[in-house]
Amino acid sequence: MKPIIHPADYYRRMLAAQPHALKRLDGSAAIVKLSRDQQVPEDDGTTGHWYYVIAGAARCSTIRADGRRQILDLMLVRDFFFVGNSQREEAIEAITEETVLAGYSAVRLEGLGERDREFARELREITFQSLERTRQQLVVLGGVTTADKVSAFLLLLEERYGDQRGDIRLPITRYDLAEYLAVSVETVCRAFSDLQQRGVIALIGIRTVRIVNRDALEHQIGRRYPNAGSDTIAA
Amino acid sequence: MKPIIHPADYYRRMLAAQPHALKRLDGSAAIVKLSRDQQVPEDDGTTGHWYYVIAGAARCSTIRADGRRQILDLMLVRDFFFVGNSQREEAIEAITEETVLAGYSAVRLEGLGERDREFARELREITFQSLERTRQQLVVLGGVTTADKVSAFLLLLEERYGDQRGDIRLPITRYDLAEYLAVSVETVCRAFSDLQQRGVIALIGIRTVRIVNRDALEHQIGRRYPNAGSDTIAA
DNA sequence: CGTACCATTGAGATACCTCAACAGTGGTGG
DNA sequence: CCACCACTGTTGAGGTATCTCAATGGTACG
Numbered sequence: 001m002k003p004i005i006h007p008a009d010y011y012r013r014m015l016a017a018q019p020h021a022l023k024r025l026d027g028s029a030a031i032v033k034l035s036r037d038q039q040v041p042e043d044d045g046t047t048g049h050w051y052y053v054i055a056g057a058a059r060c061s062t063i064r065a066d067g068r069r070q071i072l073d074l075m076l077v078r079d080f081f082f083v084g085n086s087q088r089e090e091a092i093e094a095i096t097e098e099t100v101l102a103g104y105s106a107v108r109l110e111g112l113g114e115r116d117r118e119f120a121r122e123l124r125e126i127t128f129q130s131l132e133r134t135r136q137q138l139v140v141l142g143g144v145t146t147a148d149k150v151s152a153f154l155l156l157l158e159e160r161y162g163d164q165r166g167d168i169r170l171p172i173t174r175y176d177l178a179e180y181l182a183v184s185v186e187t188v189c190r191a192f193s194d195l196q197q198r199g200v201i202a203l204i205g206i207r208t209v210r211i212v213n214r215d216a217l218e219h220q221i222g223r224r225y226p227n228a229g230s231d232t233i234a235a
Numbered sequence: 236m237k238p239i240i241h242p243a244d245y246y247r248r249m250l251a252a253q254p255h256a257l258k259r260l261d262g263s264a265a266i267v268k269l270s271r272d273q274q275v276p277e278d279d280g281t282t283g284h285w286y287y288v289i290a291g292a293a294r295c296s297t298i299r300a301d302g303r304r305q306i307l308d309l310m311l312v313r314d315f316f317f318v319g320n321s322q323r324e325e326a327i328e329a330i331t332e333e334t335v336l337a338g339y340s341a342v343r344l345e346g347l348g349e350r351d352r353e354f355a356r357e358l359r360e361i362t363f364q365s366l367e368r369t370r371q372q373l374v375v376l377g378g379v380t381t382a383d384k385v386s387a388f389l390l391l392l393e394e395r396y397g398d399q400r401g402d403i404r405l406p407i408t409r410y411d412l413a414e415y416l417a418v419s420v421e422t423v424c425r426a427f428s429d430l431q432q433r434g435v436i437a438l439i440g441i442r443t444v445r446i447v448n449r450d451a452l453e454h455q456i457g458r459r460y461p462n463a464g465s466d467t468i469a470a
Numbered sequence: 471c472g473t474a475c476c477a478t479t480g481a482g483a484t485a486c487c488t489c490a491a492c493a494g495t496g497g498t499g500g
Numbered sequence: 501c502c503a504c505c506a507c508t509g510t511t512g513a514g515g516t517a518t519c520t521c522a523a524t525g526g527t528a529c530g
């Protein structure tokens with residue numbers, strides 16, 4: 001169950017092909033390959049590590065008092081995230097099989113930031129992106145109905161995993177999604193079924209969603225108790 | 236409605252009395268006094284500003300598609316927060332009357348961070364605190380029932396506004412709290428009433444809550460549909 | 471003393487949760 | 501190869517919590 005340090009240059013070439021801020025440190029990046037539910041290597045006593053998602057996905061989660069798990073951050077391809085040693089009760093794990101990360105020592109990054117103004121700016125940039133990611137989740141979680149939340153999530157995913165046809169490969173299970181949205185798994189399933197029945201999406205495969213009516217999907221978001229009162233909304 | 240630049244040294248002395256990271260820049264801090272719903276001064280074309288809450292409270296909010304407002308960040312006394320120019324649709328405003336902030340130019344802070352390693356570390360620290368604050372809200376929002384969310388929020392507030400007797404002065408209205416918790420105002424009110432009727436809290440004044448049964452308040456959090464199924468829970 | 475705004479409570483409708491059952495999938499070992 | 505098992509995904513039924521609409525009392529402020 002130990003993380004596999006991948007020796008091949010395969011992922012380094014993938015890394016070099018990605019347009020991101022920390023290119024200069026690619027040489028010193030540690031390529032880490034993880035399988036599902038495997039923990040991201042923690043801090044080794046230094047300040048911590050920054051990770052970059054080359055392939056797959058990872059999550060940061062905490063366990064609530066009632067035993068439910070709440071996902072606090074969902075790291076997808078091309079996301080940066082930080083892993084420090086002050087992880088109180090937060091677990092950082094890979095979500096998908098074949099998750100590949102590039103790890104950078106935080107002290108190294110900070111040291112480079114001291115000497116390079118542009119580098120420091122990019123470092124602040126990725127930190128701010130972490131905050132922005134969490135705020136996005138906050139907005140999603142603030143949706144009234146589960147259909148809202150799922151729709152908002154799908155639109156977020158489309159930017160990352162969508163192809164030209166509007167097909168989205170979901171990187172996570174319904175269970176993970178339920179923990180991300182803070183609702184029950186059954187409700188997530190029903191939301192998918194409802195959206196499909198209403199012709200908004202189509203479930204191509206178990207983990208592949210096609211956006212049939214993108215307009216309806218966007219307008220889905222933020223309708224409060226849509227079936228209440230007014231019957232102006234019709235097919 | 237323009238922000239009042241407060242010339243008095245009164246708040247500077249308050250500022251100096253606070254134990255925080257950016258003491259060295261207190262001399263150059265701009266003391267800003269705001270009244271309720273007044274917007275925090277935006278960027279003047281530079282990178283942005285960091286603010287420190289000396290008194291009162293502020294919020295960062297966005298308007299949803301359905302017209303509801305969602306609070307994305309709640310900045311209380313002793314919190315730092317950043318205001319950039321890339322505020323897409325986010326409004327940053329004072330919540331209470333007599334909100335007093337200390338503003339620092341971000342470029343100044345970053346410049347100082349280049350020459351001072353310890354200062355740079357503290358700068359990273361307050362950035363990380365912003366992320367942590369948002370994650371806390373995420374956990375609160377993930378609560379199952381509104382009683383959960385309110386309880387979690389009260390416990391968060393106790394650390395800031397609680398006195399020895401366990402009395403908490405709420406810095407925000409029910410409406411703001413509803414927008415923070417992403418529920419309706421009525422439900423928030425009912426949650427307060429329920430908690431009081433059950434002897435968990437006592438509403439001393441409109442905006443003052445006394446924690447009567449702290450244990451019950453903590454155990455309140457994370458009970459999923461407590462009245463479902465088992466009838467083991469009794470008075 | 472009126473006018474906002476905040477706070478509270480009620481009633482009916484809606485959406486969610488829990489429990490339950492079952493189908494589909496993938497991996498493992500006999 | 502197939503049986504088995506664990507996990508994922510889906511649907512139904514009944515109960516609970518929340519939403520909306522509505523009305524009312526309280527508070528602050530001009």
